[in-house]
Structures are given as structure tokens and as C-alpha cells.
Amino acid sequence: MTTAADLTSQPRTGRKSNFRPDVQGLRAIAVLLVVLYHAGVGALSGGFAGVDVFFVISGFLITTHLLESLEAEGRISFGRFYAKRARRILPASLLVAALTVVAAWLWMPPLLMSEVAEGAVATALYLPNILFAIDGTNYLAETSPSVFQHYWSLGIEEQFYLFWPALLALGFWLCRRSERRLLWVAAALTLASFLLCVVGMGISQPWTFFSLPTRAWELGAGALTAFLLRTGAAWLRRPATGLLSWIGVAALAVTALLYDAATPFPGYTAALPVLATVLLIVGGAAPGSLHANRVLSLRPFQFFGAISYSLYLVHWPLQVIPQVAVGEDDPLPLWASLLLAAVAVPLAWLLFRFVERPVIGWHVLRARTPLLTGMAAAAASLSLIATAGAVHVGAAQRDTATDRTAEEVGDLTQDPAGTAFVPANLQPSLDEADSDNPSIYDDGCHRSQGSTDASGCQVGDDPDAPLVFLFGDSHAASWYPALAELAEQGRIRLDTNTKSSCPSADLPLLLEGVEYTECAQWRAGVLERIGQEQPDLVLLANYGASEPELEGETDDFAARWQSGMESTIEAIDGPEVAVLADVPHDPETPAVCLSDELENAGECATPISSAFDPRIVRAERAAAEATGADYLDLTPYLCNDETCPVIIGDLLVYRDGHHLTATFSTKLAPPLWEELRPVLK
Template sequence: MDGAARRWGFRPDIEGLRAVAVLAVVLFHAGVPGVSGGFVGVDVFFVVSGFLITGMLWREAESTGTVRLAHFYGARARRLLPAAGTVVVVTAIGAATLLPPLQARDVLGDGIASALYVANYRFAVQGTDYLAADAAPSPFQHYWSLGLEEQFYLLWPALVLGTAWLARRGRGSGAKAAPSATPYLLVLASLGAASLAVALAWTRTLPPWAFFSLPTRAWELATGGVVALSARRWCRLPPASAAVTGWIGLALIVLACARLGGTTPYPGTAALLPVLGTALILGAGCAGPRRGVGRGLSLRPMRALGRLSYSWYLWHWPVLLLAPPLLGRSLGLAGRLGAAAVSGGLAVLTLHLIENPGRFAAPLRRSAARSLTLGGAVTAVAASAGLVLLVAVPVPVGHGAVAAAPTVRTPPPPASPAADPQAAAVRQMIAQVQAAVAASAGVRAVPANLAPPLAHAPADKPAVFLNGCVRSWLDVGQPPCVSGDPASTTTVALVGDSHAAMWSPAFESLAEQRHWRLETLAKVTCPLLDLPITSPYLGREYTECERWRGEILGRLRAEHPRLVVLSMSRRYGADFGFPVYGRPWLDSLTRVVAQLRAASAAVLVLGPIPDPHSTVPTCLSAHLDDATACAPRRSVAMSDAGIAAEASATAAGGGQYADLTPLFCTADRCPAIVGNALVYRDDNHLTIRYAQVLAPVVGGLAEQVLARPEPPRTPAEPPGPR
């Protein structure tokens, strides 16, 4: 094969390269050990797309002076939309049938966005929302890359046409110079450099947008385009050099698959590995070395798998996610590999029954208008199917007996003097809550008057989550967030992560009643404890948290609040850099309580709430007649040993500790509904309603601590962890 044919003719090695890409993605999603970075297969696809599409558009623009847009878009519609639309419809039906109604409705929204090829931006927005960060993955999540590719197909021809026009103007109207790739190379190189710069910046500051958006992935497509436009230079490589170059490229892809992982900030600099590796394979293949990696990639099994890659990519993820609810059990490694094999079988059927007939049908190939009509019809059907199913899946509503709203009444002062009337009042209020919890523990049917209703629960966020008082991952500093009586001389500071902020509805009502000046100081996934912390969301050291801690401690030392209420999640683990209830956690708790006490503040540490081990509104939507299915055993929801250790650590620092277990659990179970009050709005935060129910109890606990005499004021320690 001569150089020109090798450059622009059929490249069997590219089919094999697609096989490498899809195998990496499927094995990664199946959880196969050793392929922790298999998600880079998508980057391989992007570079290949940039190579093929740019080369095709450039050749047409230079030979004809234009690009037949209708022909180009028609070809893309025939190639991609029938298979993609089919999988959207089938996946939507499966989600509506198999998933809990509340989850199914969210997934159907993803399906509509996927049918319209804007799913990548929907997922970017969802990924930016802290309260959605722990949501179950969507069966449509892999459609983000298809949306990005469609956006690339929409914009790339305009870029090529614009460059062609500028190139003709530069040559002059009468010039008859040979076609030159230089203007296109300059444009693509500039675009790629700008995109890479944005990707590097957003990987650190806006990870979801860096991962999902076209501006941060365009450099990968541009890299493929640069290889296509410089093919003549690649063809001049000596055979030995070309062979070595190709094998190095494959080694880089394999290295990325083996060494990268879920905690790798991505795309960032890590994406250079698969992108450069793919570019080297594509470039080396232009020279066609006999002993190069292209020889292995061109083997018939690899080519067959490459032809299957698009349909297999479409099917593998929904099959992996929908198989467990279909089978009624989670899948082990063998089960996941079986699901991947089933999706491969579906891909074979899709290739031969849908993909190839639509792609090669002569009436469609001869008419761009028919091709575009087919694409539009498929898109409309897929989006409409999502809309119809969204209407058909009912909004989950409890149909059990109307339940009484739980209330806690403050007991009247005792008739006879008591040793500690406040402690006695708190015990009585806790007993009221315990009685309500015990009465609800065995109730099966979700009450018809559930508050908030299941459909509204995910949006049941206290105002502090919406007005900037709860600082997001990248925020530092803390704006004034004062409620209650701003002129009061009694300042109460509610401090910690989102588990402190979820108590704000209770403390805001208390501040109004008791004329406190309440300050809410909170930052997501950032306990006030002086522990080095890694953010799985950011994929790096959580420096913003460490800065915020220092600022907040300095502020508390300067303001001398009467009471600091400290609360934090107990769901931190190895991915954050420390285990909850471990010795570093407990020692840090003692230190921070002592520091706050040294600043003349009384300190109340709120114990943990139960971990329901499910997204409770979603779980209840699937068990409207058996709410106990969503109520975990106390032994798995709470750590009695950890709570006892925290109580001792708090006392060692001079603070008071509140074990909240009786407000949520019986001796055996922790119900998800108490009376008609839904306890959790997601998988770990309280609803506004239940926080308000418990307001009298936490108010009594706070009053007990405030009633104790203040310690003598001592000079505050310098801010910052030690």
C-alpha cells in the first residue's frame, strides 16, 4: 500500500484500535481488577474521531472549496442515531419497569437529555450539586460522550469551512497553489492549546465540567485532527521508527488503563497518556510498518470487535446497571462479566439489524434529506418515549393511614424543686421522641400525609444550602450568616460540615424563640477537626477545607460566642484520608473542643444520626407498603462504641456531648418515618421537618450547656491545625 493510500484509505488498524478502546471501557465498568483506568477508552474514541472527521472534512474543503453539510450530517445521522435511539428507548423502558419510581423519573429525564444529545451538560450540572453527589449512577450516564461527539460534529465543519475561507483569501483569488494543511494545523493547534488550558484549570476547580464538557475535551479531538493534517510527515517515518512509535503509543494506553483510577483528577494532565498514545498509534499507522502495532490491531478478531464497538458501548452500561434489579441481587465479578457478555450479544444484534442497515441502505446513502429525516425521526421517537414514560411512571405517594404529626412539648417546671430541672425536662422530651420512634418502627405503609412528600424530599433543603452560608468545595471564607436576634448578646455558632447545616432549621427556630444571635458556619465535606483531608470530589488534597478551618477557628476566637454547637458527618473513610472514630479522629476532636473552650465558648458536640444505607425517598418509593425495608437495624446504622469514644474525647477537651441515638432508633431499628415525618431527604441528611420536630430537644440540650458557668477567659491559641 503506497503512502497516499495508507494515509487516506481504509485503515484496518483503526478498527482494532476501537476494539482496544471499548474493551477498556467495558472491563472498567465491569470492575475487572487491573483496569482501574479503563475509562480512558473514551479518550481513545475522541482522538480517533478527531482524526477521521478532520481528515475527511479537510480533503473535501481543499478539493471542492466547501463542505457538503447536508451530506456530512446525513452520514452521521445514518451511522449513529438509529442504534443510539434504540438503546435509549429500551433502556428507558427498563428503567421505568425495574427502578424505584423516584429514581426512574430522574433516569427518564437523563434519557430525554441523552436522546437530544445534551446529556453531558445535564450530568455536569448534577455533578456540581453537592446534594446530588452520592446519587446512584444513571443507566444513561455513558451517553455523555455521545452528546459531546454530536456537538463536535455540529461545530467542526463550520471550523473547517471558516479556515478554508481564510486560506483562500490568504492565497489570493488568482492563486493556484497546492492544497496546504498549514492553516488548518495552526487553527487546530491554537484551539487545542486553549482547550487544554481550560481542561487543566477546570480539572482543579470544576471537575464535573472538566470531565463532561466539549470545551475541556476539544483538545483531544483536535489532537486527532492534527495527526490527520500532518499525515504526510508521519508517512516519512522509517519503518523501524514507525513500529517503535506505535508500540510506545499502545504502551501509554495500557499504562493509563492500569495506573489511573477513580481518584485521579481527570482529564487534567492524566489524559495526556491515552491521548498521546492514540496519536502515536494513528501517526505510526500512516507509515504502515510491517512489524508495527497496526499488524496486531488489524487481526480479524480485533477488527470484528472494533466494528462492534459502538453498539457494545451503547448497551454495556445499561445492562450492567439494570441487571441487579432485574435479578433481585447484586452482581459479583462473574455476574458483571456475564452482563458484559449479554450486552455484547445485544450489540451483535444491533449491528446487523439496525446499525448496518441504516448505515448502508442505498436509498439513504443516495439522499442526504432522507438520512436527515431518519435521524430526526429517531431522535423524536426516543425523546418522546422518555416523555411518555415520565408521564406513565406515577409520582410515588404514600397510601397508608394518615399519621399524626410528631410533636415534642416542653414540660412545665416541676412542682417541687429538682436537682437539675433542665436535665429533667430534656429527659422528658427525649422520652416523648422515643415513644414516637417506637410507635413508628413497625409501621409498614407509608402514610398518605407524609411530610415532606417523597417527590419533594430531594429538594427539601434548608435555606443555608441555597444562600451561600454552606460553602461549597472550592469556597473559602465565610459570609455573615446570622439569624435569630442579631442584636442579642448571646451568640450561638452552629459549625461544621453539611451535617451541621442540616440542623439549621431547628436552631433558627430556637434562636427566634430564645433571642439568640445564631451564626451558621459550614462547608461541605469539611469537618472542623484538624485532620489532613483529601476530597474524592476534587481528587486531591482538600486545601480549601484546611484554609476554611483556620479562618473559622480564628473567627470564633475573635468573636467569643457563648456556645459553639459542633456537628459533622461520620461517613468519612479511607478515601478522605482518615477513618471515623479512629485515634486521629478522636484526638483531633479533643483538640478542637479544647481550643474552642480556651476562647471562652461552651461547646456542645452533636452525636451522629443513623446511616440509613440507602437513599431513603427512593427506597420508600419502591416500598410504599413496607417502610421497614428502608429502616436499617440499629447495629448497622449506629456505632455505639464510636459514640462512647467520641463522648470521652469531647469530655477530655472540656465540652459536652449529646448522644442522639434515642431520637432516631429503638433498641433494634431506626425507622425512616416517625409519625408522618420523613426523617431523611437523601441518604444521610435530615429533612427540614424532622429537624424542626427535634428542635425542642436540641434546644434543651443547648440550654443545659449554656446554663453552666463560663470558664475564665484565657488567651486564644493561634489559628490553624497543630
């Protein structure tokens, strides 16, 4: 992301400054779109495209500087270039990152500190975008985002700056110092990146969103704009060309108002904000007064344009940390989010005034060898890593339980009261909660998203015991420990058929924006095997409250869910079928909440009124009733009349917001058998 000073250059040829107030104003529009979008202004549902505007501006400005260097000197001074980029980008970036780590330590639950530290280290290594791509982050729909998630765009730009000067220098040499030929090389690279972006959307949306190869075309579009304006073409000097800037304004408005989280992005849809930015830059360079420059040059636009980099850095942690502090299940009202966005403005000005702008011209670095700047940048990055490490270690040393113990659970009873504190004998502990998975995750019996293996896994040796097929997604897998316990007791033989993000309901699904064909193939394979083996019972369990991403119309999800459940049940010919009611859903991970509420665990319980999606409950009951299937509901063992406790006796109920711990699931074997026994007779 370019800084304010990037809008001014003083070429060695002695030409006047090429500062463009209209580009500065465009930066203001970009940052305000992003800030207001993150503050929850619904009308600006496409405000996330402000980052794409920044990409184009960055590509334009950086390429302009590099081409001027090639023209004036015939080469690029890489040391000087990288030192200049480091002085402009890193001081504000790394300072905000370090302060974010400290703020997270003060106000966020201790159990999140490992995630915070991981994000800080990735930022210090200039690889945050790669981290989020590996994690499969959905930027447009993430409910519990990282405090460093906004650094992904800086990662893209920093990586672009690493490669682009070398590519231009090499191309300039291969093209025999012809800028026109170099233009065609840049155009080919930009086109290749765009095609990779479009194709990548059909492979992995997170990698397409966060990786440099699939986003470089946006910076490349800015680079091509720089080449274009340097050609001096006659049509560029016509006053009517200024009208292009107004077309760009209109295209940006369409993007901001009509795009939303359901828009496939990036891919071809990103072309609209990119093209809009190009038109604004080209139109703004035309002579006359037909362009939008007069508006973009107004003082408010110039002010926000000047602080845009700092504002982008500070606004995101101001939104995320307070939300995490109050709890994800209690969303901040719009007025509070807007107030936080407003607070970001003076903080951004302070950062711009006392960090960003002074360090750019810091004589002690500018007057010395670029190696000194590099060493200072490395030291700053190491300092951030050290800060993150210290916070991580400190969080690990915090207490994750009280010194009191709770009564060990024997048999579960209905209407559980819940334990009011985090006991010292909690099973599993808060630190171990997220890894307390059913054994089928370790032995491969729970199929991954990419698998189509429908062979199933069997538990239980008694040939006379009834055969039960467990069929569904990861929520079905949560019931495996209870069913496996019954199988070990000889009450049933269990054939487990579970797959990540793939419900047994017959629905055309998308996964990360791509058709989830592996799910359909796996589901069909399981149904075929059910028809062949004719078990005594097929037990369906799914996570419908998540509203999986569907192909086609999704306005009435509950109706489609019911139809999909009915379709699957009707496809099962012969065996008895039962639908197992889903477990409560909490938007916040209980263990995270509990790490901050050791003496008041009740604060982390989910109100019964919000623990279930009544539309999905009605849909599943209706599907069972319409097809003659049984409906089994163990909710009375999980919830009382008011809440669904997260600790019952000495047992932690959930490993995240909606999956049972394997430890607690095993304890559900007796009540589950009471539900299954009448169905199996």
C-alpha cells in the first residue's frame, strides 16, 4: 500500500513534482470504503473493493518511479529502491503491529494469544497473506477474524515490490531498452495473472484471494496505466478524456453499493473496481475541467488521502479487539463500530504526523548506505517477533482454571445446571479443548474435504448386534465416541461414514466458492453401500445451522434443507432411518470465553433462545415426519430451560462453538442408547 509521499516524485532530470491531488483523493475514497465497510455500514456492502483501488494506485505509482529511473539512468538501483520502500512502509506497519499485540494481551482472552502471536510473526516476515491462505480464511464472511487480517494486502504489495523491479529491469534489458516493447511484456504478465485469478476461483477461493500470483494483475493494471500515460498519445491530451474519470466514479459506486459477501471475489468481478480506478487515473491526467479532479482535490479528500495508509493500519484492530473483548455472541451495535472508526482518524493522523512522514525523510537513514535501512528493518521485524513471543509465553503461563475441583460426572442427567467456575479437574482442559477430537480424525475414518472414499469404518465385534450406519458431516463425527462406546459394549455394530463440510442432506454445495463435487460423489457412494449392506439403522446427523454454501437460489435455506433431508431419506430403501437433532451453536468458542471467565463460567453459556436455529429444527422434524423417519433429540442432556452450559460437572462440553468434545460425547452413550433402543427393536 502506497504512502502519501509516494504521490510525489522528483526525477533526477529536474522536472517539477508530479504530485497528483486527484490520486490522493482517490486514496481517500479507497480507505473510507474499507473503513466504513468494516464498521458495518450495510449500504457499502462492496466496500472491501477499496483494497483493489489501492492495488491499482500502488502499481501505477511504483511503476512510474521505476520507469523514470530506467529512462534517466538506464537501470534500477535496487538497494535505493528497497531502502526507500522500507522507510515508507515498515515503521508505521510494524509499530501498529506491536501495539496490536500489546492491546490483544490486555483485552483479549488468553487462549487467543497463540493466534495473535502467529499473525504477528507472519506480519514481521511479510507473509500474512500466505498465512491466511493456508488457514483457508474467508475474508468476506469471517466471523472471528485475526487482528492482523488486514495486513494481507500489505503482504501482497511487499511481495510485489520484491519481484516487480527485477522483472522490469530484466525486461528492459531483453527488450533492448525499448519501453514500448517492455509495455507488451508487462501486459502479458498482467493478463497471465488475471487468467490465473479467474481459473483459481474454481480451485480455491482463499488462495486466489490472498496470493500474489492471482492478485498481481491488479497492480499490473496500475503499471500498464503508468506505461500508457508515458506514451503521450494524442487522445490522452484531449479535454474529453477527462470524462473517463466520472465513468470511473460511477463504476466504483456500483461496486460499493451492489457487491456483497455473496459476490464471487476476486476473479472477473474484481475487474470492475480495477477498471474504475484506471479510468479515474487516466481521466484525471487529461487537461481541462471535465474530469473529477476538482472534487477529489477538496481538502477533506486530501486529508484522508494523506493519512490513508495509517488509517488503514489502525482501523482494523480498533474494530476487532473491542468485539472480541465483549464476546462474539454480542455484536457491537452500528453506532459503536462507527465511533471506533471515528476514533481511528485522529490516531491515524498522529501515526502519519509523528511516524510515517518523519521516518521517510529521516536523514540518518537516507544519507547512509541502503544496507543500514535494511538492518534497521530487520531489527524492527525481530523486535515484533520477540514481542509476540513474549506475549505468547506470558499467556501460556496464565491460569486456565481455578484451584477448585468439580464433582466428577457419573451418569448424565437431564436439565443440567452447569458448573459455575472452571474446575482444576476439567476434562479436557481449556488448553486441550480444540484437540479433543474423535479418534476417527486421527485414523482417517473421518474423510477430508478432498476425499471421495465411501468405504466407511467399522467398530464392534458382536455379529448379532444391530448394524448402525452413522452418516453425515463433522457433527455426525462428534457423535462417534458415544456410538463407538455402545459398539464396544456389544450393543451395536457401528459403520461410520462422516466427511468434513459434507452433510448427508442431498444438496448441491459449494466449498470456498467452488462446486463441492467430492461431497456429492461421497454421498452417492455411501447411499450405494447402504443399499448393498442393508443396515438395521441409518443415523443422520448434520450441521444445518451453518447454512452451507449452496449452488443456485438460497433465499429459503430451511426449505431447501428440508427437501435435501427428505431426498436422502427417500433414497434409503429398506433400513430404518433416524435423524439425530443437532447440538447447540455458540458464535464464540467456549474455551476462549472460559479462559477469561474462570470464576464465572455461566457467562459463557449459550441462552437456549439462541442455541438453535428454529427454522432448521422445524425443517428436520418435518423431513423426518414426512418420510416416516424417527427424530432423536438429546437436547435435554445438553440444556436446561434457560441455557446450554459449557461445563457440566468436571466435563467441558464443547471443543469449539458447535462440536462436542470427544470426552463429553463418550458420556452421552447411555442416554443415546435409550433413544436408539426403541428404534432398533
